[in-house]
Amino acid sequence: LMPPEFRYAFSRFGRFLFDYLSWYNYFDVHEFDGITSNELYNCVQLHLSSSASTSAQRATLCRAKNSNKITYSLARSEKVSEKFKGAQVWWQHHIQERAAQVSIWERGSDEKRYYSLKIRKQDRDRVLADYLDHILNHAKQLQHGNREKQLYTNAKNNYNYHRQPWECVPFKHPSTFDTLALDPARKEEITNDLQEFMRGEEFYHRVGRSWKRGYLLYGPPGTGKSSMIAAIANFTGYDVYDLELTEVTSNAELRKLLIKTTNKSIIVIEDIDCSVNLSDRAKRKKEKKESEMPSSMTAMMAKQMEEEGSRVTLSGLLNFTDGLWSCCGSERIIIFTTNHIDRLDPALLRSGRMDMHIFMSHCTFPAFKILAQNYLGISEHELFPEVEAVIDAGMMTPADVSEILIKKRDPFEALEALIEALKAAKDKPKVDEKGDFTEGNSGLGATDIPEVEVKEEAGTNHADMSSAKQPDERIEKIDDKIDCQNEPALNKGEESSK
């Protein structure tokens, strides 16, 4: 029967009276602080997980897929208390249904979660600051001690059923810098760089740069780019965010994903040249095609380009890596991988953007020795000199070498098979550092070359066919094929023109 204004004033007054007369102070720790997740909430959750496992009457148990650990957290409305420096503190976990309409920035979950801390007024000034420090330190220890690394990927259609943009599983890749077949000197250079970075908080602060580092891994398929990412994750202990750019609908979406990543993380964009159309050359080709089209088709193209405008662009990606938004977290490593470095826009490669460009090469002899140790358990063998003599000319990838070594348990047989394969591979076409073909195509698989040629040359005369077999032309045709495959959804006009 009471009008809402009156009811509101009455409840305000009641609350004021309660707070004034109460012996206690209350502090709420919400899961989200505006647009970002509240790290204190996660720390409290971790800190209370030990109390929840021992003293809570009702706890939520969780074991993530593929994980060894069971985690405890307080169930809805559950309370626990503990003593700190002689003062008693109480925690309660609140979970409330969210109102249906929330702003886009608050979108995270259907439930609003927060912990409330109750502490006596007389203890507040004496212990509260120290108690919160204690929680942060304890959570840090737990995080580094027994927490498992997580592998995140961006959810399809932007949000999963928990309305979180990232989904995760425990990350348990066995690759380490010890098992990675790479020149030991190069390996040392990379691990030193990582160590410098991890210790560099003060340095980055002093020079006025955000605390992040970018690595570009490039090289032919099967040279260990993904294995290197896993090794970096195992070395640093950071979580990995594997960003699938093709699932990201716009630059704004990309920023939102970035905001939702945690500190001490590795953000990976694999095969960057295939994810977004970033190269100058691709742009030029598009412009050329457009100028050749009739005006009706140009209009359709314009519409398509307008639609593409809402997708991730190069400037959006650069803003993601080193623009204003890149500094919304700290201790981040950003890794791009590509098989074709020459397809990337120079803006992406310019110095300062990707701090280290790491070429993952074909299997060298020092790298082979690591594989022999991994797969055969040997560090020396009478056939090693013979392997050393042919390994550079064979230019096989570590993946190819691993495939041969894994098939035979006997070292002699395995090495003989490898030498034979290396000799045979000597005459096969190779891929150079830029991902281009020096004598045809090995990166796409030898069977792809004739297919491209046959397709392009159908209906041409014999003289044309022989001229088309010049290496440069073959490269151009193969490039065309790759560009077609990588082109974002073509509209009908463009398809028919092709």
Ligand SMILES: Nc1ncnc2c1ncn2[C@@H]1O[C@H](COP(=O)(O)OP(=O)(O)OP(=O)(O)O)[C@@H](O)[C@H]1O
């Ligand atoms: N440098 C390496 N050291 C150890 N193992 C390797 C290395 N390179 C490749 N391998 C082996 O080959 C397999 C494939 O390698 P990986 O996926 O890391 O290559 P990649 O360069 O990322 O390939 P792609 O470009 O096709 O993604 C790995 O599972 C691993 O067993």
